[in-house]
Amino acid sequence: MDSFDPRKKSPPTILQSKELHNYILETSVYPREPAALKEIREATAGHSHAFFSAAPDVGQLIAMMLKLVNAKKTIEIGVFTGYSLLATALNIPEDGEIIAIDPNRENFEIGAPIMEKAGVMKKIKFIESQALPILDKLLEDKSNEESFDFVFVDADKYNYYNYHQRVIKLVKVGGLLMYDNTLLGGAVVAPEAKVEDFRRLHWHGIIEFNKAVATDDRVELCHIPSGDGTIICRRLR
Structure with missing residues (x-):
């Protein structure tokens, strides 16, 4: 087998292939997925916008x-139907707190009974x-200010930097910020002319956010191809 020469143009990454993503899910994620998360994932599967949900590996x-x-x-x-919200609620202490913000309560109500059954609703303050x-x-x-430990952002992409400018003040030094969909289905490497009209506003938002946060000296970051792309920031100052 020929060795890979990094000086040459890289081949298309298989990290974004459906087959490899399914391999990760089947091998490393689903066997460890809590029953309540599986239930909320299955309850969301028939939704017309099921792709809004955070990926299980995320x-x-x-x-x-x-x-x-x-x-x-x-x-x-x-929040959508609450997959990532439930993942958070299951992994913070009994006296933990999540401020969950979404303009659509109807979607939240799909997952709410499952979260109630899982015994975590007392940790969640949902704000419509x-x-x-x-x-x-x-x-x-x-x-x-500086009182929160963790923030997860998975909302309108054109506002990502607006959100960042606010939550960076709310999270404590050493706390984490996570942003979902930062690869936008691979559209981040497409020329603007090739981006569908319905996606263009979000495309601009993600492109500008990714550039801006990469130069933000208030954080260190890691950009990984988990799910549809995830940026993890740790606040430094």
């Missing part, structure tokens, strides 16, 4: 990140709203 990543920083107080921006006004309200109270 849920597994969330669980590990929460444990690494001993997270107790968290924020979730973009656009996120920016809620984040601004949180910042009005100075005691909220």
Whole structure:
């Protein structure tokens, strides 16, 4: 077998292939997926926008990140039916708290009975709203600054940097910020002319966010092809 020469143009990565992603799910994720998460995933499968849900491997990543920083107080921006929300709730202490923000309660109600059955609803404060006004309200109270351990963002992509500028003040030094869909189905490497009209606003948002956060010296980051792309930031100052 020929050795790989990094000086040559890289071949298309198989990390984004459906086959390899399914291999990861079947081998490493589904065997360890809690029953409640499997139930919420299956309850979401028939939804017309099921692809909005966080990928199961991202849920597994969330669980590990929460444990690494001993997270107790968290924020979730973009809830949908609650897969990532439940992953968070299962992995913070009994007295932990999640402020979960989403303008669509109807989707949240799909997963709510499963979260109730799992015994984690007491940890969740669901707020039916656009996120920016809620984040601004949180910042009005100075005691909220640097008080959160973890933030997960999976909402409207064109607002990602607006969210980042706010949650960076809310998360404590050493705390983590996770952003989902940062590869946008591979569209981040497509020329703008090839991006579908319905996706273009989100495309611009993700492109600008990825560039901006890469140069933000308030954080260190890791950009990985988990799910549809995930950026993990640790606040430095």
